[in-house]
Amino acid sequence: MKFLDEYRDAEVAGRYLKEIERVTRHSWRLMEMCGGQTHAIVKFGIDELLPRGIELIHGPGCPVCVTPIEIIDKALEIAARPEVTFCSFGDMLRVPGSSRDLLWVKANGGQVRIVYSPLDAVKIAEQQTDRQVVFFAVGFETTAPATAMAVYQAAQRKITNFSMLVSHVLVPPAIEAILDSSDCQINGFLAAGHVCTVMGYEQYLPIAKRYRVPIVVTGFEPVDILQGILMCVQQLEQGRAVVENQYSRSVRLEGNVTARQLMNQVFQVVPRKWRGIGEIPRSGLGLRPEFASFDAEERFGVAQLRLEESSECQSGLVLRGKIKPADCPAFGARCTPEHPLGATMVSSEGACAAYYRYRRQPVAST
Amino acid sequence: MSVPDFSLSCPLPIERYPQVLLAHGGGGKLMHGLIRDVFLKTFGGQAPGSPHDATVLKVAEGRIAFTTDSFVVRPLFFPGGDLGSLAVHGTVNDLAMAGARPVWLSAAFIIEEGLPMETLGRIVASMEQAARAANVTIVTGDTKVVEKGKGDSLFITTAGIGILESDQPIHPQSVRAGDAILVSGDVGRHGMAVMSVREGLEFESAIESDSAPVAEVVLALLSAGIEIHCLRDITRGGLTAVLNEIAEAVQLGISVDEAQIPVRDDVRAACEILGLDPLQVACEGRFVAFIPEKDVPRALEVMASFPLASAACRIGTVLTAPDPLVTIRSSIGAYRILDMPTGEQLPRIC
Numbered sequence: 001m002k003f004l005d006e007y008r009d010a011e012v013a014g015r016y017l018k019e020i021e022r023v024t025r026h027s028w029r030l031m032e033m034c035g036g037q038t039h040a041i042v043k044f045g046i047d048e049l050l051p052r053g054i055e056l057i058h059g060p061g062c063p064v065c066v067t068p069i070e071i072i073d074k075a076l077e078i079a080a081r082p083e084v085t086f087c088s089f090g091d092m093l094r095v096p097g098s099s100r101d102l103l104w105v106k107a108n109g110g111q112v113r114i115v116y117s118p119l120d121a122v123k124i125a126e127q128q129t130d131r132q133v134v135f136f137a138v139g140f141e142t143t144a145p146a147t148a149m150a151v152y153q154a155a156q157r158k159i160t161n162f163s164m165l166v167s168h169v170l171v172p173p174a175i176e177a178i179l180d181s182s183d184c185q186i187n188g189f190l191a192a193g194h195v196c197t198v199m200g201y202e203q204y205l206p207i208a209k210r211y212r213v214p215i216v217v218t219g220f221e222p223v224d225i226l227q228g229i230l231m232c233v234q235q236l237e238q239g240r241a242v243v244e245n246q247y248s249r250s251v252r253l254e255g256n257v258t259a260r261q262l263m264n265q266v267f268q269v270v271p272r273k274w275r276g277i278g279e280i281p282r283s284g285l286g287l288r289p290e291f292a293s294f295d296a297e298e299r300f301g302v303a304q305l306r307l308e309e310s311s312e313c314q315s316g317l318v319l320r321g322k323i324k325p326a327d328c329p330a331f332g333a334r335c336t337p338e339h340p341l342g343a344t345m346v347s348s349e350g351a352c353a354a355y356y357r358y359r360r361q362p363v364a365s366t
Numbered sequence: 367m368s369v370p371d372f373s374l375s376c377p378l379p380i381e382r383y384p385q386v387l388l389a390h391g392g393g394g395k396l397m398h399g400l401i402r403d404v405f406l407k408t409f410g411g412q413a414p415g416s417p418h419d420a421t422v423l424k425v426a427e428g429r430i431a432f433t434t435d436s437f438v439v440r441p442l443f444f445p446g447g448d449l450g451s452l453a454v455h456g457t458v459n460d461l462a463m464a465g466a467r468p469v470w471l472s473a474a475f476i477i478e479e480g481l482p483m484e485t486l487g488r489i490v491a492s493m494e495q496a497a498r499a500a501n502v503t504i505v506t507g508d509t510k511v512v513e514k515g516k517g518d519s520l521f522i523t524t525a526g527i528g529i530l531e532s533d534q535p536i537h538p539q540s541v542r543a544g545d546a547i548l549v550s551g552d553v554g555r556h557g558m559a560v561m562s563v564r565e566g567l568e569f570e571s572a573i574e575s576d577s578a579p580v581a582e583v584v585l586a587l588l589s590a591g592i593e594i595h596c597l598r599d600i601t602r603g604g605l606t607a608v609l610n611e612i613a614e615a616v617q618l619g620i621s622v623d624e625a626q627i628p629v630r631d632d633v634r635a636a637c638e639i640l641g642l643d644p645l646q647v648a649c650e651g652r653f654v655a656f657i658p659e660k661d662v663p664r665a666l667e668v669m670a671s672f673p674l675a676s677a678a679c680r681i682g683t684v685l686t687a688p689d690p691l692v693t694i695r696s697s698i699g700a701y702r703i704l705d706m707p708t709g710e711q712l713p714r715i716c
Contacts, residue, residue: 001631001634001635004634004635004638008697008698009698010625010697010698010699013698013699014698014699042702043696043702044696044697044698044700044702045696045698045699045700045701045702046698046700048700048701049698049699049700091641116640222697222698337708338708356705357703357705358702358703358705359702359703360703360705
């Protein structure tokens with residue numbers, strides 16, 4: 001299939017692997033920032049094929065995984081109301097809150113619907129005028145333009161029975177938080193290609209300079225990831241630390257200007273809690289005051305809800321790259337995709353779920 | 367002035383009811399009218415004898431296979447099939463997986479009040495066509511009507527009886543280390559066909575379901591003398607579930623090669639967009655065969671002569687490892703576990 005097969009080509013992948021092996025002289029730890037990259041790395045077995053010196057650390061790039069437990073509980077409370085049709089992306093349905101998940105709410109009579117676009121939720125609101133339609137707006141900068149468009153359209157069309165539970169997060173502040181932590185051992189970053197498609201990569205230039213760390217904007221297919229790793233390793237071996245763009249077929253320096261303008265019109269930068277990490281200043285997007293009437297937290301009176309997470313789940317350490325999923329004592333035992341303790345075991349982009357599905361025991365390369 | 371002929375027929379014939387009413391399941395005139403005008407009119411030509419509480423069938427000496435399955439699909443009509451054809455194909459395929467020639471079916475309908483009579487008629491007609499194409503006769507049935515809101519428009523349960531014409535023990539327990547694993551065609555099409563219409567996902571061209579009866583292919587393999595160890599049709603959970611079930615049943619490892627597993631481009635594209643794994647998506651006209659290495663070329667030759675199995679190919683091997691783990695070689699040459707799917711696949715955020 002065009003635009004896919006060429007980036008999964010075994011021969012091209014093999015050439016990149018050889019080149020990575022050739023240029024690698026030292027040991028390097030690289031962090032991929034996007035959950036989609038983590039999924040591809042583990043699914044295609046890329047980390048198994050890399051030379052010994054290169055270790056991939058899986059970053060906090062899965063939007064499902066970093067959504068804090070109190071937001072999940074707010075979602076559960078709103079979704080359980082009889083007047084509400086609660087619309088969500090599919091993989092949020094299994095994320096455990098403090099005691100249950102959205103699938104439980106659905107099974108007990110809540111109107112929970114999977115949508116593929118926030119605009120579908122606006123359509124539902126137009127059709128079901130007697131119901132309150134709420135969209136669960138999670139995700140990084142990648143999904144934010146579509147949710148901004150949904151709010152914008154709802155405002156334009158004066159749709160009053162539509163609102164949003166917003167938990168958007170931003171990548172660059174997370175990279176800085178990781179680099180600021182005292183025991184950070186990350187030598188280079190693969191930035192998320194889709195996030196940069198929207199936002200561009202200007203924001204990464206000062207980070208690379210200040211922390212003297214190479215950042216390579218990277219795609220999601222095996223060949224993309226291998227090329228991104230090669231570019232990152234080449235910089236490290238040559239002592240350079242700049243921002244480079246591997247994913248040039250999609251990413252421009254300035255990003256998607258129209259999408260950014262729309263985001264700026266609807267959202268403002270706010271502090272945001274990250275599951276397993278804690279609050280990071282200026283790391284989230286919230287609705288601007290002029291769109292506050294679409295805020296589901298206010299509409300349903302759940303804004304004050306506060307919650308702490310279970311202490312058994314070590315997803316925070318996994319999300320910060322401190323431990324690998326299999327290092328957690330609960331991994332594969334008390335914590336499985338059927339009974340997840342934390343969100344990293346839920347989404348197919350979560351590091352724990354990816355390890356459980358593809359790696360829960362060593363696979364013989366026969 | 368002419369006097370019309372005196373007639374005892376229902377003053378309001380069944381066609382005049384545009385929808386199924388609760389009374390159509392009430393045991394009275396309306397129910398009998400529904401059975402007569404919708405079910406017997408469509409299936410009845412094939413039913414031996416007049417309506418009775420049970421059908422009496424004559425069987426030859428030997429062994430029969432017996433199976434049942436319930437069918438629920440939303441929407442009722444999808445590209446390449448509908449609930450009616452699905453209810454026939456699902457059960458005849460289950461019989462074929464035991465190596466049996468499907469012969470008779472029963473059909474039970476749970477109808478939600480308010481279902482348009484025209485919709486019911488189309489589903490029943492489609493069942494009849496599918497049954498005829500699969501060489502089976504629908505010989506008995508039942509109807510229940512439930513209140514509005516107590517069912518999702520229409521549920522169908524079919525049971526089937528098939529005759530075994532071969533003594534081969536086709537069963538997971540017959541699988542041996544070293545067996546070759548064949549798949550009868552491209553995977554994932556039925557699930558994506560249903561999903562693409564379910565939520566109004568708009569793709570440039572419709573993905574058609576692979577729903578089809580496969581018994582002919584199985585019987586041809588048997589009559590060609592292929593030593594079939596096990597057959598399993600690929601339904602919910604996709605190819606991944608089938609491989610894991612068999613590995614678990616025989617307590618042997620299985621290894622497959624991703625590059626060899628046929629998935630059509632449109633199915634792959636739709637799965638990529640939604641973040642789904644085509645190897646976990648349902649089929650309704652595909653099966654996996656476990657056969658000895660020596661029979662592979664001949665089996666593929668036989669399968670290739672049927673349009674619905676023309677893309678049949680070998681995808682892997684049963685290992686000697688006494689560990690029921692399914693591993694897959696990725697397209698770039700690394701190995702990973704192919705795990706049993708967890709519940710329903712949920713589309714990813716991005």
